[in-house]
Amino acid sequence: MRRSNRRGIPHGFLMSLPMYLFTLFFVLAPLCYMVILSFLTRAEVWGVVHEVTLDNYRNILTPVYLKTFYESLKLAVICVVLIILTGYPFGYFMAKLSSTWKRRVSMLLMIPFWTSALIRMYGWIIIFRSNGILDKLLMGLHITKEPLKLLYTYPAVVVGMVYALVPFMIFAVYSSAEKMDWSLVEAARDLGASPAKAFFTVTLRLTMPGLLSGVVLTFIPSMGLFFIADILGGNKVVLVGSLIQEQLMKARNWPFAAALSVVLMILTSLIIWLYRRVTKVRDLEGFY
Amino acid sequence: MRRIAFSKLYIGLVLVIMYLPILLIVIYSFNESKISSVWGGFSLKWYEMLRTDRAMHEAIKNSLILGALSCCAAAIVGTLGAVGMSRIKLRTKGAVEYLSMLPIMIPEIILGMIFMTFFALVGLPFGMTTLVIAHTAFCIPYVYMMVKARLAGMDASLMEAARDLGASPWRVFFDVTLPLIAPAVMSGMLLSFAMSLDDVVISIFVTGAETNTLPIKIYTQMKTGLTPEINALCTIMLGVTLIIVTLSGILGGRKKGDA
Numbered sequence: 001m002r003r004s005n006r007r008g009i010p011h012g013f014l015m016s017l018p019m020y021l022f023t024l025f026f027v028l029a030p031l032c033y034m035v036i037l038s039f040l041t042r043a044e045v046w047g048v049v050h051e052v053t054l055d056n057y058r059n060i061l062t063p064v065y066l067k068t069f070y071e072s073l074k075l076a077v078i079c080v081v082l083i084i085l086t087g088y089p090f091g092y093f094m095a096k097l098s099s100t101w102k103r104r105v106s107m108l109l110m111i112p113f114w115t116s117a118l119i120r121m122y123g124w125i126i127i128f129r130s131n132g133i134l135d136k137l138l139m140g141l142h143i144t145k146e147p148l149k150l151l152y153t154y155p156a157v158v159v160g161m162v163y164a165l166v167p168f169m170i171f172a173v174y175s176s177a178e179k180m181d182w183s184l185v186e187a188a189r190d191l192g193a194s195p196a197k198a199f200f201t202v203t204l205r206l207t208m209p210g211l212l213s214g215v216v217l218t219f220i221p222s223m224g225l226f227f228i229a230d231i232l233g234g235n236k237v238v239l240v241g242s243l244i245q246e247q248l249m250k251a252r253n254w255p256f257a258a259a260l261s262v263v264l265m266i267l268t269s270l271i272i273w274l275y276r277r278v279t280k281v282r283d284l285e286g287f288y
Numbered sequence: 289m290r291r292i293a294f295s296k297l298y299i300g301l302v303l304v305i306m307y308l309p310i311l312l313i314v315i316y317s318f319n320e321s322k323i324s325s326v327w328g329g330f331s332l333k334w335y336e337m338l339r340t341d342r343a344m345h346e347a348i349k350n351s352l353i354l355g356a357l358s359c360c361a362a363a364i365v366g367t368l369g370a371v372g373m374s375r376i377k378l379r380t381k382g383a384v385e386y387l388s389m390l391p392i393m394i395p396e397i398i399l400g401m402i403f404m405t406f407f408a409l410v411g412l413p414f415g416m417t418t419l420v421i422a423h424t425a426f427c428i429p430y431v432y433m434m435v436k437a438r439l440a441g442m443d444a445s446l447m448e449a450a451r452d453l454g455a456s457p458w459r460v461f462f463d464v465t466l467p468l469i470a471p472a473v474m475s476g477m478l479l480s481f482a483m484s485l486d487d488v489v490i491s492i493f494v495t496g497a498e499t500n501t502l503p504i505k506i507y508t509q510m511k512t513g514l515t516p517e518i519n520a521l522c523t524i525m526l527g528v529t530l531i532i533v534t535l536s537g538i539l540g541g542r543k544k545g546d547a
Contacts, residue, residue, distance in 0.1 A: 010375070010376055011372075011375070011457040011458065012371075012372045012373070012374070012375030012376035012457075013372065013376050013378065014372070015368040015369070015371055015372025015375070015461070016368065016369045016371075016372030016373045016376065016384075017372070018364070018365045018368055018369065019365050019366070019368065019369030019372070019373075019384065019388060019428070019432075020369075020380075020384055022365055022388070022424070022425070022428070023384050023387045023388040026403075026406075026421055026424075026425050027387050027388060027390055027391065027425060028387055029406065030402035030403055030405070030406035031390075031402055033402070033405060033406050033409055034398075034401065034402045034405065034406075037405055086302065089295075089298060090298065090299060090302050093295035093296075093298055093299055094299060096295060097295075097296075097299075105299060105303070107537070108303055108307075109303075109306075110533050110537065111307075111310070111529070111530060111533065112306045112307070112310065114479070114482055114483075114486075114529055114532075114533045115310070115486070115525075115526055115529045115530075116485075116486035116488070116503060116525065116529070117486075118486070118488050118503055118506060118507060118510075119310075119313065119486075119506070119522045119525060119526060120309050120310060121309075121510075122309075122313055122506075122510060122518065122519075122522055123308070123309020123310055123311075123312045123313045124309050125510070126309070126312045126313070126316060127308070127309060127312065133312065163305075163306070163309070166306075167306075220394075220395055221395060221396070223395065224395030224396060224397040224398070224489075225396075225489075226397060226489075227488060227489060227507060230511065231507075231510050231511065241395065241397040244397050244398075244401055245397060245492075248401055248404060248493065249492075249493075254405055257401055257405075258401070258405065261397075261398045261401050261402070264395060264397075264398060265394060265398055268393075268394060268395065268398075272393070
């Protein structure tokens with residue numbers, strides 16, 4: 001379908017030219033600059049000096065920052081595990097619903113999915129706040145005597161993260177469970193496999209692309225969503241994302257922030273690459 | 289039979305937990321009392337306060353302008369891009385497609401950071417211009433993917449028939465392709481608008497000292513002092529998102545779960 005206009009330029013190219021240019025100027029160029037910046041030196045007062053150095057990367061290897069990476073990864077792993085445990089059954093059960101209910105449930109999921117995570121976090125502040133809803137409820141039921149003071153703690157951040165990201169897992173698992181051939185599970189059952197065995201050998205394997213896609217879609221943001229850590233964790237929980245933000249806005253050490261971003265970017269690409277290697281799927285399941 | 293009941297119970301329970309924080313915000317926005325854990329009776333006073341808050345009006349105006357400009361820009365660039373890309377076979381196509389989708393693939397914080405440093409490098413003054421560019425960048429993928437999906441499901445022979453009858457490629461685009469993909473474009477635009485209206489991470493990095501958007505204002509207030517006014521504001525934003533997402537769903541005629 002390559003047709004040319006009178007001057008011989010394919011019109012398809014003319015049409016995509018704005019996107020080509022925009023992508024070149026505002027995606028590729030800034031990305032390249034990030035990489036360059038990460039090798040430059042910070043100026044005494046403000047800005048950068050054009051002096052090539054590896055110091056920014058060396059800086060990441062100091063115990064303080066390594067620890068942030070470690071803590072952030074740990075939090076991400078905890079969150080992803082909890083997201084799998086809550087989101088996978090949901091997506092799986094959802095795929096078994098009748099088509100009317102499927103439509104209803106996915107409509108219901110749309111709203112939390114598209115509304116701002118920031119706003120939804122505010123609801124959790126109301127719940128977690130000292131003497132807030134949760135404390136009132138627990139003390140009313142005589143489960144606890146004192147207010148739990150959950151706001152600004154590690155568990156609060158975990159809950160916030162899981163809450164914000166679980167819809168991604170649900171949609172990813174749902175879209176692959178939906179496509180699954182359930183007769184295979186029946187066949188396994190007919191051949192004498194227990195429900196658990198049928199699940200682990202057939203269902204789980206067939207929904208693996210969705211599950212892994214969900215992991216990619218939730219693991220990456222859970223290292224970067226600094227505002228959740230900020231709002232629900234006070235300054236107790238520091239993510240790689242929080243560190244980048246702090247270096248950019250407060251410490252004004254842009255080259256270091258760039259180096260941190262490059263590392264995070266490499267980590268991200270590595271995860272996506274691994275996903276593609278394992279599942280041999282190009283696009284992420286359940287993702288546009 | 290029992291397993292089916294359990295699965296429905298589980299779905300119901302998770303949905304209740306999902307909606308709980310959202311409902312609380314809505315309920316407390318009508319709370320007379322200033323202390324959020326005490327119910328002091330029904331009141332509209334926080335909405336009244338919002339109505340008279342000048343700084344808030346400014347933020348609302350900025351957010352609406354920003355959302356409108358960036359979703360329109362994304363609609364033009366993304367739609368032309370998707371249609372154009374479907375007609376060409378250039379070797380760079382895959383790479384450009386991949387790169388243009390990056391803004392919604394990489395962590396938001398990195399996107400914010402690269403824009404901030406890049407805009408500083410090229411000397412763009414931070415404010416509405418930088419906000420629009422940054423928001424357009426993450427809005428394009430939504431429009432592009434919607435239109436691309438729509439094009440893939442379309443009957444190419446319609447366009448070919450128009451061409452064979454002597455229509456120019458641009459004529460084909462405006463008279464045949466565009467009317468057919470219009471629902472997808474609209475649906476992508478609405479989602480972009482919703483995303484732009486909600487964005488806080490990227491906006492924080494590329495905004496100037498003068499330009500506040502709604503989410504930035506909400507974020508700073510959440511960090512400093514909470515006022516019930518935020519409840520009212522959040523409720524309004526939830527309502528707007530709800531309307532936009534529903535409209536987009538109707539126009540797109542597709543479930544979110546579809547890849």
